[in-house]
Amino acid sequence: MSAALSRPQVDAVAALAHLELSDAERELFARQLGEILHYVEQLQAIDTSGVPPTASVFAEVTDRADEPAPSLPRADALLNAPDANLDAGLFKVPRVIG
Amino acid sequence: MTPTVREIQGAVARGERRAVDVCHDALSRIDASNGTLNAFITVTHEHAMARAKAIDAHPHRDQLPLAGVPVAIKDNICTRGLRTTAASKMLEQFVAPYDATVVRALEAAGAVIVGKTNLDEFAMGSSTENSAFGSAKNPWDPARIPGGTSGGSAIAVAAGMVPLALGSDTGGSIRQPASMCGVVGLKPTYGRVSRYGLIAHASSLDQIGPMTRTVEDAAIALNVIAGNDPADATSAHEPVTDMTARLSSMAPDRLRIGIPRSLLEQGIDPEVARAFNTALDTYQALGATIVDIALPHAGAAIPVYYLVSTAEASSNLARYDGVRYGFRAANEHREQDDLQTMYSRTRARGFGSEVKRRIMLGTYVLSAGYYDAYYLKAQRVRTLIRRDYEQALQQVDVIAMPTSPTPAFRLGEKVSDPLQMYLGDIFTVSANLTGLPAISIPCGFTADHLPIGVQLTGRLFDEATIMSAAHLYERQTSWWTRVPNL
Numbered sequence: 001m002s003a004a005l006s007r008p009q010v011d012a013v014a015a016l017a018h019l020e021l022s023d024a025e026r027e028l029f030a031r032q033l034g035e036i037l038h039y040v041e042q043l044q045a046i047d048t049s050g051v052p053p054t055a056s057v058f059a060e061v062t063d064r065a066d067e068p069a070p071s072l073p074r075a076d077a078l079l080n081a082p083d084a085n086l087d088a089g090l091f092k093v094p095r096v097i098g
Numbered sequence: 099m100t101p102t103v104r105e106i107q108g109a110v111a112r113g114e115r116r117a118v119d120v121c122h123d124a125l126s127r128i129d130a131s132n133g134t135l136n137a138f139i140t141v142t143h144e145h146a147m148a149r150a151k152a153i154d155a156h157p158h159r160d161q162l163p164l165a166g167v168p169v170a171i172k173d174n175i176c177t178r179g180l181r182t183t184a185a186s187k188m189l190e191q192f193v194a195p196y197d198a199t200v201v202r203a204l205e206a207a208g209a210v211i212v213g214k215t216n217l218d219e220f221a222m223g224s225s226t227e228n229s230a231f232g233s234a235k236n237p238w239d240p241a242r243i244p245g246g247t248s249g250g251s252a253i254a255v256a257a258g259m260v261p262l263a264l265g266s267d268t269g270g271s272i273r274q275p276a277s278m279c280g281v282v283g284l285k286p287t288y289g290r291v292s293r294y295g296l297i298a299h300a301s302s303l304d305q306i307g308p309m310t311r312t313v314e315d316a317a318i319a320l321n322v323i324a325g326n327d328p329a330d331a332t333s334a335h336e337p338v339t340d341m342t343a344r345l346s347s348m349a350p351d352r353l354r355i356g357i358p359r360s361l362l363e364q365g366i367d368p369e370v371a372r373a374f375n376t377a378l379d380t381y382q383a384l385g386a387t388i389v390d391i392a393l394p395h396a397g398a399a400i401p402v403y404y405l406v407s408t409a410e411a412s413s414n415l416a417r418y419d420g421v422r423y424g425f426r427a428a429n430e431h432r433e434q435d436d437l438q439t440m441y442s443r444t445r446a447r448g449f450g451s452e453v454k455r456r457i458m459l460g461t462y463v464l465s466a467g468y469y470d471a472y473y474l475k476a477q478r479v480r481t482l483i484r485r486d487y488e489q490a491l492q493q494v495d496v497i498a499m500p501t502s503p504t505p506a507f508r509l510g511e512k513v514s515d516p517l518q519m520y521l522g523d524i525f526t527v528s529a530n531l532t533g534l535p536a537i538s539i540p541c542g543f544t545a546d547h548l549p550i551g552v553q554l555t556g557r558l559f560d561e562a563t564i565m566s567a568a569h570l571y572e573r574q575t576s577w578w579t580r581v582p583n584l
Contacts, residue, residue: 013461019446046398048479081422082423093421
């Protein structure tokens with residue numbers, strides 16, 4: 001597993017992550033991710049049969065009543081948008097439908 | 099030496115000093131050395147002076163636990179109306195529309211926020227070199243890193259700019275820079291402090307905590323920021339007792355300190371090892387018992403941490419897509435650019451290299467076919483690490499380790515080798531994986547005058563024990579009184 005990731009592997013991950021990579025980055029990440037994945041291989045030697053996974057150490061039940069309450073006003077929510085129609089209360093994105 | 103939280107609060111509450119004068123002093127010290135140290139991304143001169151004025155006019159300022167205390171906030175914690183960047187180009191112009199719960203708590207307690215501190219972008223790194231606003235510098239030697247990711251907050255306290263700063267700690271980001279800058283850094287138990295308004299890195303690991311010059315000051319700050327918050331579903335209902343009340347109640351002859359010997363056998367700088375052993379001698383001379391303990395899976399903490407944290411980060415950072423807030427890459431080919439291209443180009447240009455690397459790694463380990471082998475495996479080993487600590491803490495009150503295996507390294511020394519940078523987190527990441535509280539306090543200096551820290555880890559929600567054990571040591575030593583020449 002010490003081998004670098006392949007170019008198609010890197011491209012597939014970048015596509016999943018919505019990241020446009022330069023050729024230099026593709027090469028760098030292929031090598032570095034390969035090294036890191038090789039390093040974490042050591043976990044495979046640890047016997048975890050019958051061991052439950054820990055997703056979080058937090059043990060409390062966090063359900064609460066589903067009641068409406070005031071939240072961030074729409075105008076405030078739009079303030080940091082790179083493109084928005086403040087009057088209509090909408091975020092704007094590039095055209096999706098041709 | 100600049101005054102502590104306790105001293106400032108007392109003087110302002112008794113009317114001996116005006117909050118505006120305290121604030122003016124803090125801003126002057128920031129202005130004098132921030133150009134060299136790059137501790138602050140934003141300094142809020144006018145906002146701070148207005149707040150200080152309001153404290154001076156406050157009819158009950160004698161009842162405010164942080165009356166007139168200048169505070170610095172790590173710039174991944176939201177401050178309403180103030181720029182909050184996470185040290186990323188992605189959020190360079192982001193003005194938070196609401197306050198983090200900890201910020202509201204600090205201000206309600208009379209604190210005066212003087213600025214937002216530098217960090218590694220989105221709190222990913224160990225050196226505060228991964229900042230879109232430039233590297234921060236260690237006040238003990240500006241050719242060296244301050245540690246990270248809360249490097250700016252550590253510098254602000256070490257350099258006497260403020261007596262209290264907030265940091266966040268996902269894998270050591272409060273404790274390691276505290277160690278490298280010679281200050282106190284506390285990572286509270288997971289759930290002890292609300293994360294509402296903290297820009298998420300890895301949600302099961304992130305925790306906000308105080309950085310101060312004394313343990314007592316950290317206890318005062320924790321009193322203010324701890325407690326349940328309905329806005330954070332992972333903030334605990336555990337009662338918050340007065341953290342300062344028990345500080346001096348530790349009976350040293352009943353203190354049992356666990357040392358994971360096999361974890362400390364190699365890879366530790368000789369000067370760090372010597373300072374650590376001398377700290378243990380100090381505890382023994384006070385009557386504490388040193389107990390050898392085993393943490394058989396703690397050596398696997400780094401791979402577990404970098405699988406869990408990057409998986410969570412890749413999910414958390416999906417929100418930065420150029421739509422709702424922050425940076426959007428300019429549309430260069432108006433005809434061809436579609437929504438997908440806008441997303442991926444925005445993320446390509448808005449994120450720095452370490453953030454991209456971690457998003458890539460996290461996306462890979464969560465992807466179909468790899469999930470079980472990497473992410474799920476890491477979560478199972480995480481359980482084993484938790485069990486190790488639970489068992490050890492049945493035999494001892496606290497577990498002691500060096501905070502960092504090395505003192506502060508030189509700027510640029512490790513930037514090209516991310517894995518080497520990750521390995522330096524070996525002693526800090528376990529507290530995040532287990533949720534346990536941990537504190538770093540100064541325990542010596544190298545021959546080159548670089549600070550060294552010792553870390554104490556305790557039981558869940560038992561910050562009182564690690565803080566009183568730390569306080570005991572601090573009162574026996576004078577490391578904490580040393581300040582860098584600026």
